[in-house]
Amino acid sequence: MLQYIIQRLLLMTITLVAVSLVSFVIIELPPGDYVTAYAATLASSGDSVDQARLDSLRKQFGLDLPIYQRYLKWTWDILHGDFGYSFVWNKPVSELIWERIGLTFAISFSALMVTWILGFLIGVYSAVRQYSFGDYLFTTFSFIGLGIPDFLLALVLLWIGFRYFDTNVGGLFSRDYQTAAWSFAKFVDMLKHLWVPLIVLGVGGTAGLIRIMRANLLDELRKPYVETARAKGVSERRLLLRYPVRIALNPFISTAGWALPGLINGATIISVVLSLPTAGPLLLNALLAQDMYLAASFILILSALTVIGTLISDILLAWLDPRIRYQ
């Protein structure tokens, strides 16, 4: 087990280096740099642009260094908590991102919980009562859930809220709490708004899990040991919960790994639609404005945290399922 964990940790380190490289490439891709963009803003507001000043700015930001040195400097700074400077907001990136990233993960994680609970219950029901009315109902639901892009669902919910209930279901806080500091009341207020993004994010994942849970459990229920147990007079409930459900549960842990990137994906897009104060809208604006340090920091941190989340789910899975540990 220890060996497995060490192996995974090493792999994760390599992955993180790769993630940082990709993020850095994203910073470098747009033509021109930080200072060119700055000069353009100055010029557009009518200020004179002085070449010497630009050169000194370049020196100050280290943009005159060769590319590999810039990358090393950038990663070195990040390891010390400095993510560069947001050009649009005129603030260090690290002041802007943490609360939003926290909220992104809070939403994604709650959505994962909702997905698991619903997926488990409905999946078991669908398998045990195969071909019943409920099974068909949930099967239809899960196919539609897989087909609807989450941002479209968000749009439809927004429209329904606006048209028929005359409220805006977007946002995560009421107006009173929008800028307030964190308090218990603000937290309660957030919970009141949280259900819309949770539904939107949860539908796709739940649909997928229902399918997997149903298929796995059906496979398990057809196995001879189930028949043997039934023949020996084990009660149906005990028969179901003792082994088949336990074995069919594996995908829940193993899917957590790939569900997390999916949820972060979804959270990024629906946040733009529902104007949630998470990473999504800020990332989108940063990209559209070519505020590259801010954008790359978001991509880097979201990816890094996802990689760590995947690692945790892998270790959990290995802990639960010896077959993986000893492979």
Next chain:
Amino acid sequence: MAQEINKPRPASPPVGNALFSTTVDEDIEPPLALSYLEDQGDKIYTATQWQLTWWRFRRHKMAMASLWLLAILYLVAIFSEFIAPADPNIYDEKYAYAPPQGIHFIDSSGTFHLRPFVYGLKSERDMETMRMVFVPDEEAMYPLGFFTVGKPTKFWGLFEMDRHLFGPLDPNAAFFPLGGDRLGRDMFSRIVYGTRISMSVGLVGILISLALGIFFGGISGYYGGIWDTIIQRVIEFFRSIPTIPLWMGLSAAVPKEWSPLRMYFAITVLLSLIGWTGLARVVRGRFLSLREEDFVLAAKLGGSSEMRIIFRHMVPSFTSHIIASLTLSIPSVILAETALSFLGLGLRPPVISWGVLLQESQNLRAVATAPWLLMPGLAVVIAVLAFNFVGDGLRDAADPYAL
């Protein structure tokens, strides 16, 4: 999103005709899953694998219906100019946010008309809200017909054509079967033209993914060893990062001044660069399980070259699986394109794709007054569901010998 689509199934039992010679025994019922062979009579003894696959696929009703649906969608994509009643770029401020016109057979006086018609649109002021609203103009009736002469369009940009599949007989009549958008352009025609881009992005993107997937998955599965480890780690890397933020970053870096066509290919390549991992896994799994099969060993002992073993013996036995997982991964490309374009990071106007059309619905006020702006979303859902059903059916049929 629906990523984990195709777990390699256990290798099929190596059964040939021996299986069938036992199942024709009078007293024994044919195995349940092979009941699709019942009505084929003696043909099953000579049927090819593709024939068996097709017979099995045919039994999956949703998949068959979806296959027809996809055929229609691709026909629409190919013949957009002919099927759309109007030019998607022609705008008329007068009809901004015009509501969908109902197609009627019975007019306001109760008379039945054999030829369907639409009422004209006129705007009136709503006395309660003081806003301008459209009401059907029951004075003006515009009969509709098939193969009508309308405004000329350039078919595939090659030659002029003024026939359209359907439309009002009077070429100057206002005809908005699904309403008008912000500039008074016909939503239906725009969705039809969007089909061309959205449905082809899926195909082109998946072809690139397929090439990458087969190449890397094949190396990984056939040779194994150090290459397998490296490729598997790369795949794990791709699968553990959230793709949307990454896509957003990469497509924001595509220069805005690129021509629409170049932009289209750039976006498609971006989408497939990240999407090939699932396919590579399927290919690898298939190679791994087939490598141990007796017929591969026999081919090896018979002195076949490596290329011959791979392409003559191994590839044909998993082509059907590849096609199934290809079909199942097209939706994710379509969804990704839609999402990116919706955010304004993918394709941009004047290119028309479903995602570009949905950009208009970002404005909540516009959606509240004109909910038909969400219609392109319905097209996305239909296309994605159809691909999912066909893929499901293909996956079940891919191994026609399995019980």
